[in-house]
Amino acid sequence: MSNPYAKDQYNLFYDLTHADKLDMIIMAEPMAAISIYWREEISRRYSDAVIVYAHGGPSYIDNEWACTNQQNGKVDTWASVVDRIRERHPYRRIVIISCNPWHQHLDRKYVTYARQAVWFFPDNLMYEPLGELFGQPGNVGNIFDFIEQ
Numbered sequence: 001m002s003n004p005y006a007k008d009q010y011n012l013f014y015d016l017t018h019a020d021k022l023d024m025i026i027m028a029e030p031m032a033a034i035s036i037y038w039r040e041e042i043s044r045r046y047s048d049a050v051i052v053y054a055h056g057g058p059s060y061i062d063n064e065w066a067c068t069n070q071q072n073g074k075v076d077t078w079a080s081v082v083d084r085i086r087e088r089h090p091y092r093r094i095v096i097i098s099c100n101p102w103h104q105h106l107d108r109k110y111v112t113y114a115r116q117a118v119w120f121f122p123d124n125l126m127y128e129p130l131g132e133l134f135g136q137p138g139n140v141g142n143i144f145d146f147i148e149q
Contacts, residue, residue, distance in 0.1 A: 027054035041122035056098030065104035112148040
């Protein structure tokens with residue numbers, strides 16, 4: 001049975017030649033274990049991105065989408081995190097792997113993120129997408145379902 005979320009770009013035997021060129025920033029220790037899977041998933045859409053992993057809800061600062069850096073316990077807005085990363089990587093796409101359960105909009109250019117909850121594992125690891133398995137089809141597990149600015 002084929003994956004019903006398969007798109008033209010979606011191929012279980014996709015080319016991973018760009019995966020090792022993607023830099024990762026892990027702000028949530030449990031995500032270190034799954035970072036390689038998301039890096040491979042993201043490489044299907046971007047060949048030179050900076051990926052940021054963090055828990056992104058239910059934290060908010062002044063009604064802005066925020067994340068928790070579990071390395072130091074600091075809660076910060078995603079806008080300020082992106083601004084700091086942009087200083088170090090001014091010309092690279094930034095991909096955020098973080099839940100956004102209240103569908104917040106991030107007003108930053110060259111940033112890709114989800115406007116809903118994000119599955120811990122991408123759909124490409126599953127026989128069926130996790131949303132169907134758990135009855136939560138609104139959650140994201142495919143990089144092509146993320147929005148880009």
